[in-house]
Amino acid sequence: MDTSSWVDTSLDLNPSSDRTLPLDTPKKEPSGNGNLIVFGKKLSKKEESGALVEELNRVNEENKKLTEMLAAMCESYNALQSQLTNLMSKIPEKELSPSKKRKSESSNNNNNDNYNFGIIGNSESSSTDEDSCKKPKEEIIKDKVSRVYVRTEASDTSLVVKDGYQWRKYGQKVTRDNPSPRAYFKCSFAPTCPVKKKVQRSIDDQSVVIATYEGEHNHLPPPQMEPTSGSSHRGSASLNPSGPTMTLDFGKTNPSGSDVARICSSSQPKMDSPQVRQYLVEQMATSLTKDPKFTAALAAAISGRMFQQSPVE
DNA sequence: CGTGTTTGACCAGCGC
């Protein structure tokens, strides 16, 4: 199993640079004493209910836009998947049969090309077959491997991927095919948790770190605490790296995002019929929302966003 | 003083 995916460290839910969602609107959080305080002004019951209705409308609007975003994402995902399928069918067999374990490692790094095409989570189709052919004697069930591409600031050398879990670094190594060091982490939240994580900067894009998760957490994720804990500088992104990670990529500036958008607008055949379009959207949305991991990741991302937005006391 | 990080040493797998 090998799942590649993209995530912005801030887990920005906005897919494009123009922030259409009203997520950054001034907060109208209910205060502890029951009355809403907007910009320090206490509201009467009437105003309060009005504000609540307004808030509800806003949330509904937001919900609608999120749904649209999800649908758009599903569309592009589907289009990319079919493109990948086409490509995979065209690739000559020899390219699919590297024999060495370490070759596969480097070829996995070459999978960085994936994000140039905005392909999310599809390297598994090749690498899974690869692994199963390549290492028949090795336990295939041994580890679930997932890969997450994380955009960070290029100047940030900490190799910290904020995924909501606690990690203890136990090693660092400079590998042959990448001048930037690779850091090795173990999950330290539960002593018995077998999950390991490798973090290395992309050789192509220094602002991108590739986090490779091995294994599955045998515990619940730690509660999303305040972002000041540990080394997290911004709100900790909450995604579940265990298993076939369904990582959300709503990065607004990363290459995959823009390429996805480009692919959406250019290479994807137009779905002219609104019925067909809606049907496809529903199909994809259904299949996605049926995945508990996806919904969990989505919920975590949204809640994380809300936490970030909650006013400082 | 406890916990986490750093970093050189060591080990195992693989190719030649």
Add this chain to the structure above:
DNA sequence: GCGCTGGTCAAACACG
């Protein structure tokens, strides 16, 4: 068998 490489260990170190 040897060398190369990735992965892990563990002592030293840093930090709160």
